[in-house]
Amino acid sequence: MEIATTAPDALKILWKKNFFLKPKNPSEIEKELQKEGYNFEKHNFFMALRNAKFLTRKGSKGNFSYIQKHPFLEVKKNENV
Numbered sequence: 001m002e003i004a005t006t007a008p009d010a011l012k013i014l015w016k017k018n019f020f021l022k023p024k025n026p027s028e029i030e031k032e033l034q035k036e037g038y039n040f041e042k043h044n045f046f047m048a049l050r051n052a053k054f055l056t057r058k059g060s061k062g063n064f065s066y067i068q069k070h071p072f073l074e075v076k077k078n079e080n081v
Contacts, residue, residue, distance in 0.1 A: 007040040007048035015054055016072045023058060023065035 004010035010033055014020065019032060030045060040048075049055065055066045 004038065007038075007044045008052065010036070010038045010040070011048050011052050011055070015052075015068060016074075018072070020055060020066060020068035023067045025063075025065050029066065 002013055002016075004013050011029075013036070014029070014032060019029075024032075026046070026049065029049070033040070033045075049066060050057075052066075054069055054072070056069050058065050058067060
């Protein structure tokens with residue numbers, strides 16, 4: 001089980017789990033994080049959403065939703081180094 005200590009890391013975990021395949025509003029995202037045991041301060045949560053390079057924001061003020069820009073792809077390091 002992967003553990004996140006910051007809001008940006010927690011969003012990445014949701015991304016890895018394909019949570020952002022369909023648009024999600026901040027309330028849905030926050031509820032999913034709470035189900036996983038995460039309870040970040042609102043300011044940190046919204047800053048993480050705004051700065052997540054793998055998400056795009058749709059909608060208008062007060063009615064935003066977030067969806068992934070591209071699927072998560074884990075880059076494996078070359079083991080022959």
